[in-house]
Amino acid sequence: xxxxxxxxxxxxxxxxxxxxxxxxxxxxxxxxxxxxxxxxxxxxxxxxxxxxxxxxxxxxxxxxxxxxxxxxxxxxxxxxxxxxxxxxxxxxxxxxxxxxxxxxxxxxxxxxxxxxxxxxxxxxxxxxxxxxxxxxxxxxxxxxxxxxxxxxxxxxxxxxxxxxxxxxxxxxxxxxxxxxxxxxxxxxxxxxxxxxxxxxxxxxxxxxxxxxxxxxxxxxxxxxxxxx
Amino acid sequence: xxxxxxxxxxxxxxxxxxxxxxxxxxxxxxxxxxxxxxxxxxxxxxxxxxxxxxxxxxxxxxxxxxxxxxxxxxxxxxxxxxxxxxxxxxxxxxxxxxxxxxxxxxxxxxxxxxxxxxxxxxxxxxxxxxxxxxxxxxxxxxxxxxxxxxxxxxxxxxxxxxxxxxxxxxxxxxxxxxxxxxxxxxxxxxxxxxxxxxxxxxxxxxxxxxxxxxxxxxxxxxxxxxxxxxxxxxxxxxxxxxxxxxxxxxxxxx
Numbered sequence: 003x004x005x006x007x008x009x010x011x012x013x014x015x016x017x018x019x020x021x022x023x024x025x026x027x028x029x030x031x032x033x034x035x036x037x038x039x040x041x042x043x044x045x046x047x048x049x050x051x052x053x054x055x056x057x058x059x060x061x062x063x064x065x066x067x068x069x070x071x072x073x074x075x076x077x078x079x080x081x082x083x084x085x086x087x088x089x090x091x092x093x094x095x096x097x098x099x100x101x102x103x104x105x106x107x108x109x110x111x112x113x114x115x116x117x118x119x120x121x122x123x124x125x126x127x128x129x130x131x132x133x134x135x136x137x138x139x140x141x142x143x144x145x146x147x148x149x150x151x152x153x154x155x156x157x158x159x160x161x162x163x164x165x166x167x168x169x170x171x172x173x174x175x176x177x178x179x180x181x182x183x184x185x186x187x188x189x190x191x192x193x194x195x196x197x198x199x200x201x202x203x204x205x206x207x208x209x210x211x212x213x214x215x216x217x218x219x220x221x222x223x224x225x226x227x228x229x230x
Numbered sequence: 231x232x233x234x235x236x237x238x239x240x241x242x243x244x245x246x247x248x249x250x251x252x253x254x255x256x257x258x259x260x261x262x263x264x265x266x267x268x269x270x271x272x273x274x275x276x277x278x279x280x281x282x283x284x285x286x287x288x289x290x291x292x293x294x295x296x297x298x299x300x301x302x303x304x305x306x307x308x309x310x311x312x313x314x315x316x317x318x319x320x321x322x323x324x325x326x327x328x329x330x331x332x333x334x335x336x337x338x339x340x341x342x343x344x345x346x347x348x349x350x351x352x353x354x355x356x357x358x359x360x361x362x363x364x365x366x367x368x369x370x371x372x373x374x375x376x377x378x379x380x381x382x383x384x385x386x387x388x389x390x391x392x393x394x395x396x397x398x399x400x401x402x403x404x405x406x407x408x409x410x411x412x413x414x415x416x417x418x419x420x421x422x423x424x425x426x427x428x429x430x431x432x433x434x435x436x437x438x439x440x441x442x443x444x445x446x447x448x449x450x451x452x453x454x455x456x457x458x459x460x461x462x463x464x465x466x467x468x469x470x471x472x473x474x475x476x477x478x479x480x481x482x483x484x
Contacts, residue, residue: 009481079440081467082476218469 013078020070020091021146024098027063028142030056031098034105035138035201039131042112042194043124050116053109060102067095083215090215094145097204101138104197104204111190111197121177121187127195130166134201137163141205144212153212156205157221163202170195236261236401236431237282242296244277244455246289251277255296255457257450259401264423264432266446266463268439270478273452279403279435283319284312300401317344320394324406326386328378328393333370336378336389337361340397356396364392365422384415391422402426404434408441420445439479443467451475 008014034053041050071092074080080088115121137159144153174188210222237259244252252274259265259282267275277286284305286292298305305315328336337360338353340346347353357374361367366388370381378389387407394402404423408416423432423445436442442449443463450460451474459466459475470476477483 006477006482009483013481081439081443081479082470084480085468 016074023063023067024091027060028098030060031101032138034102035135038105038108038112041109043128045116047113047116050109050113054106057102057106060099064095064099086215090211093211094208097207101201101204104200108194108197111194115187115190118187121184126166126170130195130198133163134198137202137205141208144209148216150213150216153209156209160202160206163199167195167199234261238299240297242294244281244294247291251455253455257457257460259433261431262427263448264427264446266442266449267435268442268449269452274455275435275452276405279405279433282403283316283321317397318399319401320399322390322394322404322407324409326390328386328389330379332375333378334374337392337396340393344397360392360395363395364388365418366392384411384418387411387419401431406436
């Protein structure tokens with residue numbers, strides 16, 4: 003988006019407002035993921051509850067952002083980088099909202115797990131959570147800074163998260179084989195790992211859109227459709 | 231839609247006396263394409279348009295250095311029949327300028343003086359065909375003998391398009407053809423442009439960027455007498471390659 007000002011100040015303000023709302027929303031989503039994991043690891047049921055209620059704010063922001071995008075499209079008829087910015091906003095707002103839903107899912111599983119004794123000390127899962135949060139933060143930073151290089155690095159760094167997921171899955175599988183009473187808790191932990199893996203995917207989606215926004219290149223699905 | 235080259239402009243430099251209005255402009259204009267020219271006032275886009283049928287010849291001290299070829303033939307060569315050239319490359323202006331005659335005569339005048347035909351039956355046929363081609367026939371068929379001045383602005387502009395079509399041109403140049411029209415008339419002219427490109431090459435100068443985006447296949451962006459960028463319209467309006475183009479079309483200019 004705008005590093006230089008539009009002749010129309012109003013248009014500029016609208017674009018800035020949109021960016022601010024996206025930043026607010028992504029910050030909240032990041033925080034929700036962090037707190038959901040904290041609720042699980044530190045066994046804090048009230049924090050889990052809090053994450054679940056915070057989803058409403060995120061949903062509201064999604065609707066506000068969508069509405070603002072449609073208004074700008076209808077009233078300003080954006081082209082070129084402005085158009086790509088709006089298209090990006092419309093897409094990543096979905097990813098951010100989904101990340102929020104993921105945080106809720108993690109918080110719900112955490113709430114259940116806290117009521118039972120710990121299956122094991124969690125080691126790989128917090129590592130995975132950290133990796134997922136890092137990639138999320140980096141993709142959002144790339145968006146804020148309109149940094150296509152950083153975005154491309156983010157897309158590459160999705161891999162370790164997938165590897166950690168595999169590792170956690172195998173480990174929990176052995177717990178389930180060992181003792182059927184572990185199954186319920188192990189499955190919930192696997193769900194959480196799966197949710198974190200989705201956070202990585204959403205972050206990669208965001209990063210792909212950032213590359214499109216900055217360079218006008220569509221790099222999704224391994225294609226590279228060059229608009230220039 | 232064809233891809234054949236219709237007009238080839240190579241390194242055109244245009245001067246009004248000592249003032250240079252175009253610098254080294256090269257552009258390939260394709261047959262049965264709509265080519266839009268955009269840019270701020272004074273950027274040279276209208277000068278460029280008018281150099282395509284030597285309309286600028288009428289201005290004292292105006293001269294072009296470079297090459298403009300229509301179907302491979304240099305239109306600035308000494309052997310070029312300028313009257314014939316302007317028949318092949320017609321022009322529509324911003325302000326509709328029908329002749330103060332009947333609707334019928336406005337269209338029939340060109341074919342008659344150009345010696346295409348003088349026979350009434352054939353002229354009737356040309357008038358109907360071109361008025362249909364200009365999407366005006368249904369509105370005027372019952373009052374062809376009425377003065378062209380009785381038509382609305384939008385109808386007058388379409389009459390001028392019919393008049394241009396009547397002499398069987400190959401290329402139609404349009405200089406802000408819809409800027410004096412209301413939105414409905416503008417939409418009709420735009421739809422007409424879309425229809426006309428099946429048979430003609432069209433070059434249109436417009437200040438309305440959305441119009442350029444809507445009607446054209448390729449767009450050229452002019453700035454300070456230079457052609458900054460010339461590319462496929464959908465590319466230019468989604469991901470232009472030049473910073474100046476981006477600044478202009480997104481409104482970050484001046």
